Every structure is written in structure tokens, then in C-alpha cells.
Amino acid sequence: MRRYVVRRLLLMVPVLIGVSLLAFFLSNMLPGDPARAAAGRLATPDQLEAVRQRLGLDRPLPVQYALYMGRLSRGDLGTSLTSKQDVARELLIFFPATLELLLATMVITVGVGIPFGVRAATRRGGWFDHGFLGFSYFGVGMPVFFLALLLQLVFAGWLRVLPIAGRLGLETLPPPGLTGMYTVDAILAGQWSTFVDAVRHLVLPATTLAIAGVSEVGRITRSSMLLALSQDYVRTARAKGLPERSVWLHHALPNALLLTTTVIGLQVAFLLGGTVLIENLFSWGGLGTYAWTGIFRLDIPVIMGVTLISTIAYLFVNLGVDLLYARLDPRIEYE
Amino acid sequence: MIAAALVAASLGCAPAVDRLHLVLLTEGIPPTLDPVAALDSRVDNPIINLYSALVQYEPGSTELRPDLAESFKVTDDGRRYVFTLRDAARFHDGTPVLAEDVKYTIDRMLTLKIGVWAYLTPVSGAEVLDPWHVAVDLYAPFPGFLGAMTRLYIANADLIRANEFEGDLGQRWLQTHDAGAGPYRLVSFQPQQQFTVERFPAYHGGWGERHIDSAVFRVIREEAARRIALVNGDADWIYLSSADTLEALVGEPGIVVNRDPTLNQLYIAFNSQSRHLADARVRRALALSYDYEGHLEHLMRGNAEWPRGVLPARAECASLDSPRPRTDLDEARRLIAEAGIDTDQVELTMAFEGTTGETPIFEIMRAGAAQLGIRVTAVDIEWDAKVENYSRLETSTDIGTIWLFAPGPEAHHFLYSLAHSGQAGNGGNNFAWYQDPEMDALLEAAAEELDAEIRCALYRQVEALWLEDMPFAVSVTMVGLSAQRDDLHGYAVSLGHPLTQNLYPMWREQ
Numbered sequence: 001m002r003r004y005v006v007r008r009l010l011l012m013v014p015v016l017i018g019v020s021l022l023a024f025f026l027s028n029m030l031p032g033d034p035a036r037a038a039a040g041r042l043a044t045p046d047q048l049e050a051v052r053q054r055l056g057l058d059r060p061l062p063v064q065y066a067l068y069m070g071r072l073s074r075g076d077l078g079t080s081l082t083s084k085q086d087v088a089r090e091l092l093i094f095f096p097a098t099l100e101l102l103l104a105t106m107v108i109t110v111g112v113g114i115p116f117g118v119r120a121a122t123r124r125g126g127w128f129d130h131g132f133l134g135f136s137y138f139g140v141g142m143p144v145f146f147l148a149l150l151l152q153l154v155f156a157g158w159l160r161v162l163p164i165a166g167r168l169g170l171e172t173l174p175p176p177g178l179t180g181m182y183t184v185d186a187i188l189a190g191q192w193s194t195f196v197d198a199v200r201h202l203v204l205p206a207t208t209l210a211i212a213g214v215s216e217v218g219r220i221t222r223s224s225m226l227l228a229l230s231q232d233y234v235r236t237a238r239a240k241g242l243p244e245r246s247v248w249l250h251h252a253l254p255n256a257l258l259l260t261t262t263v264i265g266l267q268v269a270f271l272l273g274g275t276v277l278i279e280n281l282f283s284w285g286g287l288g289t290y291a292w293t294g295i296f297r298l299d300i301p302v303i304m305g306v307t308l309i310s311t312i313a314y315l316f317v318n319l320g321v322d323l324l325y326a327r328l329d330p331r332i333e334y335e
Numbered sequence: 336m337i338a339a340a341l342v343a344a345s346l347g348c349a350p351a352v353d354r355l356h357l358v359l360l361t362e363g364i365p366p367t368l369d370p371v372a373a374l375d376s377r378v379d380n381p382i383i384n385l386y387s388a389l390v391q392y393e394p395g396s397t398e399l400r401p402d403l404a405e406s407f408k409v410t411d412d413g414r415r416y417v418f419t420l421r422d423a424a425r426f427h428d429g430t431p432v433l434a435e436d437v438k439y440t441i442d443r444m445l446t447l448k449i450g451v452w453a454y455l456t457p458v459s460g461a462e463v464l465d466p467w468h469v470a471v472d473l474y475a476p477f478p479g480f481l482g483a484m485t486r487l488y489i490a491n492a493d494l495i496r497a498n499e500f501e502g503d504l505g506q507r508w509l510q511t512h513d514a515g516a517g518p519y520r521l522v523s524f525q526p527q528q529q530f531t532v533e534r535f536p537a538y539h540g541g542w543g544e545r546h547i548d549s550a551v552f553r554v555i556r557e558e559a560a561r562r563i564a565l566v567n568g569d570a571d572w573i574y575l576s577s578a579d580t581l582e583a584l585v586g587e588p589g590i591v592v593n594r595d596p597t598l599n600q601l602y603i604a605f606n607s608q609s610r611h612l613a614d615a616r617v618r619r620a621l622a623l624s625y626d627y628e629g630h631l632e633h634l635m636r637g638n639a640e641w642p643r644g645v646l647p648a649r650a651e652c653a654s655l656d657s658p659r660p661r662t663d664l665d666e667a668r669r670l671i672a673e674a675g676i677d678t679d680q681v682e683l684t685m686a687f688e689g690t691t692g693e694t695p696i697f698e699i700m701r702a703g704a705a706q707l708g709i710r711v712t713a714v715d716i717e718w719d720a721k722v723e724n725y726s727r728l729e730t731s732t733d734i735g736t737i738w739l740f741a742p743g744p745e746a747h748h749f750l751y752s753l754a755h756s757g758q759a760g761n762g763g764n765n766f767a768w769y770q771d772p773e774m775d776a777l778l779e780a781a782a783e784e785l786d787a788e789i790r791c792a793l794y795r796q797v798e799a800l801w802l803e804d805m806p807f808a809v810s811v812t813m814v815g816l817s818a819q820r821d822d823l824h825g826y827a828v829s830l831g832h833p834l835t836q837n838l839y840p841m842w843r844e845q
Binding site for chain 2: 030082160164285
């Protein structure tokens with residue numbers, strides 16, 4: 001297993017190089033001039049040239065890429081052309097915000113999706129099953145921006161029980177930043193009111209993102225459970241006189257979860273790329289918003305930084321999913 | 336999930352309303368807090384609260400008043416302004432605002448040549464005469480100088496020097512810090528989310544009974560969400576970009592909607608160097624095919640102004656005698672026929688910013704041109720990319736939109752910036768690539784003319800030549816839309832600072 005993990009970690013390097021290559025050349029194909037983005041709209045030709053030279057933008061693209069990779073190997077993601085700040089430092093601000101939203105979304109997705117799927121399968125044809133299937137059609141089919149506005153209207157507008165946007169209330173100062181995730185930092189600092197405020201702000205964006213995930217994960221869990229429940233080992237377990245609940249949870253579910261785990265992994269990947277819209281709608285101030293402004297301002301170091309950190313996160317999620325397979329199914333062994 | 340929401344709600348409760356604290360919801364977060372970048376209204380918004388200039392407009396008007404400068408004198412040739420500074424003015428760190436700070440701010444702008452430098456290109460330098468007197472020198476007389484100086488916010492030289500990074504003149508530090516002497520000081524800045532300011536007790540303008548203590552500017556990009564927050568009382572003031580939202584808020588209890596005049600005008604550039612638009616008759620025909628009334632009544636629902644001539648109604652030298660832009664398809668067809676254009680062979684490209692709601696403007700232009708048998712295809716593009724495309728003739732489209740946000744009512748800021756040949760390409764506003772020696776001579780003469788009457792007479796000639804050559808069609812003048820709680824008073828849009836919320840005059844009923 002250890003060798004497998006090391007091999008997978010080593011394999012990440014060529015993947016990252018490939019992604020960085022693609023992202024670098026695609027970023028440079030965007031309309032606009034990064035030198036002007038850095039120097040300002042009304043920069044004189046001399047200034048533009050000076051900026052171009054200082055940033056190495058006057059050199060051929062392959063040379064620029066090689067220089068970038070050289071800096072990257074030293075952990076230097078470069079400096080944002082517009083904010084003049086280290087991209088790595090900015091990522092430390094924005095990535096935890098997205099990670100917090102993503103984790104909250106996954107807690108809802110897994111915590112609701114799997115139990116719903118199990119219950120729908122074990123009550124097949126019943127009202128819960130029909131209700132859940134109806135909900136899942138709604139969850140998968142509903143455009144996420146519309147759902148966000150709807151939830152904002154109902155819970156922030158009509159019921160007024162949840163804040164409409166942001167990560168914290170206007171009066172709440174961010175907790176001391178250890179992880180950058182306000183909920184975690186608030187707990188670590190013992191600031192309970194800040195924790196409650198952060199949770200309240202998480203509910204709407206995380207729920208919006210999770211509804212599609214709950215539908216997907218629930219449906220897959222339901223069909224996998226139905227398949228598992230029709231297997232011989234389940235019949236045997238029942239014949240041994242095990243309680244039905246034990247049959248579901250200890251015999252059928254572990255086998256059914258294999259496919260569900262794959263879908264959860266895919267959900268994480270989807271969320272990593274799909275939070276841009278939700279972050280904008282809920283003024284979340286995370287990686288999605290950072291990427292959005294980077295693209296609009298043609299800030300290539302930012303685009304590259306976001307792409308690389310998203311890729312790394314995705315690769316680790318994939319690795320985690322693969323390792324989980326072995327835990328769920330003893331027949332799977334990694335060498 | 337609903338249960339989770341309700342549980343979460345039960346755990347927290349809305350904060351009590353602080354009558355001296357304001358919540359303002361805006362659309363765009365400032366990319367920096369560096370005062371030199373205040374050319375961008377997203378930056379000007381925090382800066383007008385955090386910094387002071389030598390002179391400033393009275394809130395809600397275009398009348399200039401002294402700010403950090405107690406008084407000023409101008410030499411007879413109009414090329415040197417000597418400012419006397421107030422001795423009571425202090426930066427937020429408590430140090431006095433001195434002539435050295437003014438010189439540093441000007442030198443910094445001239446070195447960086449970014450942002451507000453675009454308005455102050457006639458400035459050649461500054462000289463410290465003594466700690467309280469500073470002279471600003473110009474290459475040539477410039478009547479728009481004082482108006483443009485309202486955007487030159489004076490920064491604390493020592494503080495910036497102490498925070499320089501690799502000779503960047505403090506650009507990196509100023510992204511998120513405050514070095515001003517304005518009425519409010521920065522409390523916190525959360526990138527992409529919000530910034531909070533609080534009253535600076537030692538502000539040289541003084542504090543009366545009715546002012547706001549502190550304010551938070553939060554970015555909520557979705558207008559529907561801003562509207563909900565205002566209606567629920569979670570916000571005191573919100574920015575609006577849509578006339579539909581404004582109309583929906585009319586009559587809502589406790590809410591007042593604002594329709595504020597602006598100097599912001601939409602121009603449609605016709606690329607005079609393009610093969611099909613080189614003939615001024617074709618450009619005039621296209622301008623005559625545009626449905627101005629439809630734009631105003633249906634797209635803007637009356638929440639815009641129909642300009643006269645080429646200047647906004649509140650600009651210097653604007654005249655009620657100037658003709659309104661009009662739609663006249665018969666005349667347009669006649670001009671096309673006269674120009675001998677085979678419209679079947681003409682396909683024009685038009686650049687516009689779809690993400691900022693400009694698609695209907697393209698549709699109006701396309702529909703108008705179609706009436707003449709001319710096809711117009713869309714180039715939906717972001718502002719930065721559009722500027723870059725217009726920096727080179729070979730990448731410029733045939734038609735393009737440009738909103739002009741001027742720092743003051745001086746005609747120079749509009750006409751020189753759009754129609755002078757020196758402003759074509761390289762990031763300039765002359766998207767029409769219009770190059771006419773007669774126009775250049777008129778604009779240059781007007782730019783240096785100190786006599787207002789003669790200056791306006793020159794601008795009349797500029798307007799006549801413009802309407803004949805039609806490098807740009809003038810579409811509409813923006814009306815600033817916003818909404819607020821009805822207990823908030825003092826909100827006044829300064830024409831020279833579009834899309835800003837100046838807190839100092841604001842107060843709320845106790």
C-alpha cells in the first residue's frame with residue numbers, strides 16, 4: 001500500500017506539469033495584454049516595454065514557461081500582476097474559504113444523500129422512495145443559480161432566518177487565522193458566537209451546492225443498495241436470522257458504497273470547479289471569486305496558481321477515493 | 336436542510352441596529368486602496384472617504400471648495416498654482432499634512448504614470464516652498480486642472496516610504512492599507528468581501544452633530560440579493576444597475592429610490608480607419624439608424640437622459656441649443672446611397688461588454704443597421720480586452736461602446752479624451768481612431784484657453800465638426816440608480832466622483 005501511495009504521489013508530478021503547460025498556454029491565448037494589465041491602461045509604450053521586460057513577457061512563451069516552472073520548483077507561484085501580492089499568500093486567504101464551503105457541502109451531501117438513498121432502497125415503491133426520486137429529479141435539474149436565488153429569497157428574504165451573503169456578519173471580525181476556515185478557527189480560538197455566525201453563513205451556499213450532490217449520491221446509493229439487497233450473501237444473512245437493519249447496514253451498505261464513493265469523488269471535483277457562480281452569488285470571497293477576477297484582469301500568475309492548487313486538490317481527492325476502495329472492499333489490494 | 340437552517344437560525348440573532356453605523360451594499364470590490372488608482376470609480380469609492388485632496392467638489396455639485404488647501408493662487412500665465420495648506424490637517428497616524436506630502440504624491444503619480452495621471456498629464460512637477468506652501472507646475476495652462484485635482488488624493492509620504500517594497504513606491508502596501516487624511520480611516524479590508532471604515536476624530540473638516548460613526552461596504556454582486564437585504568433592513572443603501580429593480584422598490588415601505596444625475600455618457604465609436612466606415616456619411620447614417628428613444632424608454636425605462644450635442648447636460652459648455660441625437664432612417668438611407676455603398680458587401684463588427692448589460696445596446700445598433708441593409712456581428716468582450724484590442728488598429732472592431740466617466744464637468748475631459756488623435760490607440764479613449772488636424776487644433780486651443788467664453792466657443796466648433804464627421808454617436812447619459820432606507824439622509828452623488836458613496840455628509844435620524 002505504501003509503495004502504491006508513493007507511486008501515485010510521483011505520478012502527480014507529470015500530471016501537474018501537463019496541467020501547468022496547458023493552463024499556461026491557454027492563459028496566454030486569452031485576448032489582452034498581460035503587460036498592460038500590470039502597467040495600467042494608460043501606460044506609455046516605454047512603460048509597457050519596461051513592464052514586459054521586468055516580467056519576462058518579452059521572451060518566447062516556452063522560455064516564459066520554463067522560467068515559471070523554475071520558480072515554481074522553489075515554491076514561488078509568482079506575484080499577481082494586478083494586486084502586486086504573492087499569489088501563494090493570496091491563495092492562503094482564498095483557498096481555505098473555498099475548502100470550508102466544499103467541506104460543508106460534502107458533509108450535507110454525504111450525511112443526507114447516503115441515508116436517503118439507503119432508506120429509499122429499503123422502502124422501495126413506498127412514499128419515501130417516490131418522494132426522494134421526485135426530489136432527486138428536482139435537485140439534478142434545477143439550475144444552481146436559480147436555486148441560490150430561491151433559497152436566498154425564502155430563507156433570507158421571507159423567513160429572515162439566515163444571512164443573505166458573506167462569510168460572517170457585518171459586525172463580526174474574522175477569528176485569528178490559523179486555518180483560514182472561519183468555523184474551525186473560531187472553535188480553536190474559543191469564539192463561539194463567531195462560530196455560530198460562520199455556520200449560519202455557510203448554510204445557504206452549502207445547501208445550494210449540496211442539493212444536486214444529495215440527489216446524485218442518494219440515487220446512486222439507492223440503486224447500489226437495491227443491487228446489493230438482491231445478492232445471495234444478503235439472502236444468506238437474512239437466512240441466518242440477522243435483524244433486517246443489521247443486514248442493510250453491515251452487509252449490503254458496505255458493498256453498495258463502492259460506487260457511491262466514486263460519485264462522491266466526482267462531486268468534489270465538480271465542486272472545485274463549480275463554486276465560481278455560487279461564490280459570486282453569495283459573495284463568498286473564495287478561490288472561485290479569486291479565479292474569476294484573475295481571468296477578467298488577465299492576471300496569468302493568478303490563473304496559474306488557481307489552476308495548480310485546484311489540480312493538486314483534485315489529485316489528492318482521487319487518491320483518497322482509491323484508498324477508500326481498498327478499505328471498503330477487501331478484495332481490492334494495491335501493490 | 337431546512338431543519339438545519341432553522342436550527343442555525345435559532346442559534347444566532349440579528350445584531351441590534353446601530354443608528355450611527357451604516358451598511359452599504361455595492362457591486363464591485365476595489366481592486367486596490369492605492370489613491371493613485373482612483374481613476375477607477377471602484378477605487379474612488381473608498382478613497383474619497385479615506386483620503387483628502389487639495390480641493391474637492393461640494394457634495395452633490397460641481398462647485399469646488401478648498402479641502403486640504405486653505406487657499407490657492409494661480410500665476411497670470413496659468414502655469415503655476417501655489418497652494419497654502421491648512422495647518423490643522425492631520426493624517427490618520429496623527430502626523431501633519433505638509434507640502435512635502437503633496438510633492439511626494441505628485442512625484443509618485445508622475446513616476447508611476449498610472450491611474451489619475453490620465454487626468455493630470457499637463458502637470459510637470461511640484462515644488463515645496465515651505466512646509467505649508469507647495470507649487471504645482473503645468474506644461475501649459477489647463478482650465479480643467481482644479482477639477483482633475485479633486486482626484487489627486489494626498490498620501491502620507493513618510494508612511495509610504497516606510498512600507499516600500501523593492502522600489503514599488505508603496506503600491507503593494509497601499510493595496511490594503513490607508514495613508515490618508517480623509518474623514519474616515521480604514522478599520523479592516525477583507526479582499527473580495529468588504530471593507531470597514533470609522534470616523535477619524537481629528538479630521539480637518541470637523542464633526543458636527545449629524546454624521547455617521549462607521550460604515551461597512553460589502554460586495555454583493557447579485558442585485559436581487561442586495562434588494563432583499565435592503566427590504567429586510569439588513570442594509571441602509573444599495574447600488575442598483577437595473578431599472579427593473581428600482582421600479583420594484585418604488586412604494587416599498589421604508590425605502591427611497593434615488594435617481595441621480597451623472598456626467599457618465601455612453602458613446603458608440605465608429606472606427607474611422609475601418610474600410611467601410613472611412614466615409615463620414617456612412618458613420619452619420621449609422622448614427623441616424625440608432626433607436627435612441629427605444630434605448631431610453633424601453634431599455635432604461637426612462638432612467639437615463641437623452642443628451643444634447645456631444646456633451647452631458649451638466650458639463651461645462653453644454654448647450655440647450657445643441658441638437659439631440661435623432662433617429663432618421665430615410666436620411667440614413669439617403670446618406671448610404673450617396674456614399675455609394677453596396678450594403679450587401681458590408682459586415683461590421685461591434686465590441687460591447689455583455690457581462691455589464693451592454694448586449695441590448697448591440698441589439699439596438701444591429702437592428703438599426705439592418706434597416707440600412709448592413710449586417711453587424713457581435714464581439715462580446717470584457718473591458719480590459721476591449722481596451723487592448725483598441726490599442727492597435729488591426730485588432731479594433733468597426734463599432735464599439737465606451738462609457739466615459741469624467742472627473743469633472745470640464746468639456747476637455749470628454750472631447751479631448753475621445754476625439755484628439757493623440758488619444759487613439761495605446762489604451763486611449765479614441766476608439767474611433769479619429770484623426771483630424773482641424774479637430775486636434777481646436778481641442779488643443781480649447782484645452783489651454785483660460786477664458787471660459789472663448790473656450791466654449793471653441794467647443795461649439797468642436798461639436799459642429801464632430802456632428803459632421805461623427806466619430807462617435809452619443810447614446811444616453813446615465814442616471815445613477817440606488818435605493819436606501821428612508822431614515823438615511825445626506826446621500827449626494829458628486830458629479831465628479833461617479834458611483835461613489837461619500838459618507839461625510841450622510842446622517843441618519845436618531
